[in-house]
Amino acid sequence: MRALVTGSAGLVGRHVSAELERRGWVVDRCDILSGWDALDVFRQGGNDCIQHYGLVVHAAASSPHRAAIDGEPQHFARNLQLDSAMFDWAVRTGQGRVLYLSSSAAYPVDLQSGQPQRRLNEYCDLDLDGWVPVDDGWYQMTPDANYGWTKFIGERLAEQARAAGLPVTVVRPFSGYGEDQAEDFPFRALVERARRREDPFVIWGDGNQVRDWIHIDDVVAGMLAVAESGTEEPVNLCTGVGWSMAELAHIACDLVGHKPRFEYLADKPAGVAYRVGDPARFHEHYKPTVTLAEGIARSLR
Template structure:
């Protein structure tokens, strides 16, 4: 299959690109490297370095003629969405529209779109089902949800098929620990440097962590399944940050004594996504338990540290 992967130099996109290549698909990455990294393209993927909003995007569609687009490129920082809402909408909403236009003008069969738990806002029950009220707390949540509506309209108007995957907290190799990144990437980066992890709040807040390989597999399954579906992609388990640190302590054979700092205003206390729709629609189940995923990720951070030293 010919697959165009936007944001393919980023954490999730590059892991999807590797798996697609391994499965024999022909892939093309489009990325402007705003947060993506050259070193993530270690398997020599074909890559066009442009912005998804650029006019040249349409030429990329005409030349490559993808059958499926996996549209990962996005402004992913909640904090930045609040500080620079225009930029956030320019990339996440206008950029997605530019991609959708390319899809319908060039006969693309399907778009796979990564959405987020951020679209739900404060949960009124747990685990959250896809039918939960949409009430984003941040501009990021709004600009991840608006494309879902456009995608459904493009389907009705032009027949473009889609699968929308709403991820919980994804973690694994290549996640960038800088900025607000994922909490696991930040903890592991600190631990690999021999520093104490910093917890914002009392550490009893809970999260639903899903390992990158499981997210990749949900994308691979969506190439042929999940037509017109919107599904949560999650482990459907919840773990507190304190429990997470205990597991990490077991892995490194050392009890970790974190530094507790003030909670970030607006942070959601507990989050867990029900994944039964994904299990049913995508014939998919998460395979990697937290301890295994954390061990694999720690190996990656230790290796990258050695490369830098």
């Protein structure tokens, strides 16, 4: 049982590598930050010199946080290159199952205004042909910025690789978080501001942006459960429950006994208004166990 994890220095990569090792897998960790660029793996030549893996977890991506998504378009080409090279390599060398991390950013932004509130559904709300049905007809798919387009295209590549005989599992994580996440991501940024008792307490946007927060323990256990099932349907990794940025900040501040003045920065990247997943298909494989309050408390500890 040998696995390759790309992006192994990132939040998901670190935790899935550790969990696979705990389950008895031999894990090759591949990350550009540790000096092993995934593209070097994918560009190797003949099959005789290539390791064959029972599982390839493709978590590598270039700067998938809000500030980079909105303000650093150069990552688009890098992420497309990573995904296309990975699928080409996996098909060409006859790798085992690929676990491809897509994203909730692949869903159409028009469905995430919060008016009305709706939980994003794998069956109804994302069509890889590029069109989604609505009550009065059809409208064109528009994922969330270049990062969303990368994942949309990645899912199309996954379909083509599957048609070529490669077993592929596609999961769509929503707002994953954890105690060791970087402060580039909103959960950790807000929790650390509470820990430092910052006053004023800064929140990007108006604070009403709602996200489906899912702890990294549930992301990892859930994605591996989906992969083990062998399903060929994409699966949301989500809780189905939405919490706003302001609510998250208030919970963290309450837990440390901090009562700051909140300052909202409308000129900062805020993302869509309402992004919550439908967990029905996910629950066929796994049900999350870590509540948001528990996850915040863990991070503060």
